Amino acid sequence: MRAVADELTLLPALVAAEECNRLREQLAAVARGEALLLQGGDCAESLAEAGPDTTAAKYRTLNLMAAVISEAAGLPVIRLGRIAGQYAKPRSSPTEIRDGVELPSYRGDMVNGPVFTTAARTPDPDRLRRVYHASAKTLGHLRELTAADGGEFWTSHEALVLEYEHALSRTTPAGRYALSGHLLWIGERTRRPDGAHIAFAASVRNPIAVKLGPSSTPDDALRLIDLLDPDREPGRLTFISRMGAGAVRDTLPDLVSKVTASGAEVAWICDPVHGNTVSSPTGHKTRRLDDVLNEIEGFLEVHRSLGTHPGGVHLELTGDHVTECVGGTYEIRFEDLPTRYETVCDPRLNLGQSLDVAFELAAMYAA
Numbered sequence: 623m624r625a626v627a628d629e630l631t632l633l634p635a636l637v638a639a640e641e642c643n644r645l646r647e648q649l650a651a652v653a654r655g656e657a658l659l660l661q662g663g664d665c666a667e668s669l670a671e672a673g674p675d676t677t678a679a680k681y682r683t684l685n686l687m688a689a690v691i692s693e694a695a696g697l698p699v700i701r702l703g704r705i706a707g708q709y710a711k712p713r714s715s716p717t718e719i720r721d722g723v724e725l726p727s728y729r730g731d732m733v734n735g736p737v738f739t740t741a742a743r744t745p746d747p748d749r750l751r752r753v754y755h756a757s758a759k760t761l762g763h764l765r766e767l768t769a770a771d772g773g774e775f776w777t778s779h780e781a782l783v784l785e786y787e788h789a790l791s792r793t794t795p796a797g798r799y800a801l802s803g804h805l806l807w808i809g810e811r812t813r814r815p816d817g818a819h820i821a822f823a824a825s826v827r828n829p830i831a832v833k834l835g836p837s838s839t840p841d842d843a844l845r846l847i848d849l850l851d852p853d854r855e856p857g858r859l860t861f862i863s864r865m866g867a868g869a870v871r872d873t874l875p876d877l878v879s880k881v882t883a884s885g886a887e888v889a890w891i892c893d894p895v896h897g898n899t900v901s902s903p904t905g906h907k908t909r910r911l912d913d914v915l916n917e918i919e920g921f922l923e924v925h926r927s928l929g930t931h932p933g934g935v936h937l938e939l940t941g942d943h944v945t946e947c948v949g950g951t952y953e954i955r956f957e958d959l960p961t962r963y964e965t966v967c968d969p970r971l972n973l974g975q976s977l978d979v980a981f982e983l984a985a986m987y988a989a
């Protein structure tokens with residue numbers, strides 16, 4: 623691990639500090655209520671699937687969604703992929719049991735492989751190097767795509783494997799930056815204020831996001847603001863609430879009102895997928911589009927009743943015609959899930975379902 627990390631410190635950074643600053647300025651507009659953020663992509667990127675086609679499919683999906691939402695809301699929509707680095711997963715259980723065999727859980731292609739064999743599930747530090755090169759290629763494809771349509775498109779992933787993140791951090795004239803992606807977020811399971819992940823995020827100048835689940839207290843949020851945004855710089859900190867459709871209307875108001883009362887200017891966006899994962903009768907991990915839409919609706923209701931800005935959404939999606947979530951215009955049913963269930967981690971909205979969400983969001987923001 624140390625040898626690979628040392629090698630990464632000598633390779634070119636994947637993104638530029640100036641780009642991170644530019645995204646921070648755009649997120650400041652979200653915090654002020656003058657723009658929206660659309661963040662989306664795979665739950666976990668796959669090294670086997672990485673290539674120009676999957677990148678273009680996700681890029682086009684986010685592009686279409688952003689156009690639909692922007693037109694209806696009358697606000698610019700910032701496009702931010704869960705892409706070019708989203709290769710590490712926190713897991714609820716360290717091991718997985720299938721047919722009486724127990725193996726380490728899959729932790730993302732940065733750590734081990736998804737296939738249920740001892741060889742694949744054994745962590746391999748060389749994967750950090752493979753992820754770096756795959757991410758560099760994906761960024762190259764994204765730069766080709768944005769050059770062709772002249773727009774800006776940013777990258778993000780969960781800052782989970784700190785060896786990788788430290789190895790790709792660089793000290794620039796403007797300060798220290800994590801240059802593995804433009805925005806990094808800290809997940810629900812690693813957001814302890816005294817933990818290593820928050821300490822890492824506090825040490826870099828990128829825009830940072832933190833997931834806030836239903837157990838988050840206003841004190842947790844205020845503590846995170848003090849640690850991550852001591853200068854109260856709009857655009858530096860985004861909170862991603864992921865409460866679940868049944869809880870958002872009860873848990874979110876207190877958090878938002880106490881953060882607002884503290885004077886902090888953070889951006890708020892909604893992850894309507896991670897609080898709404900269920901098991902299907904076929905044994906697949908899935909999500910109902912109706913629950914996703916219901917959580918987004920609750921998020922908008924809460925912000926509108928408090929006079930704060932519902933700043934956008936964070937979604938797990940792919941541009942392909944997979945069958946991983948149920949519902950939508952093409953009405954994927956539980957019994958359809960085995961047809962094209964391809965995710966290596968959480969279920970993603972397919973192209974049709976992503977556009978369904980975009981049109982519903984457009985209607986909600988136009989209202």
Ligand code: PEP
Pocket residue numbers: 665712780808809810811833864893896968
């Ligand atoms: C994720 O974004 O894939 C994830 C694991 O989310 P959370 O930290 O909100 O559970």
Ligand code: MN
Pocket residue numbers: 665666896938967968
């Ligand atoms: Mn996920």
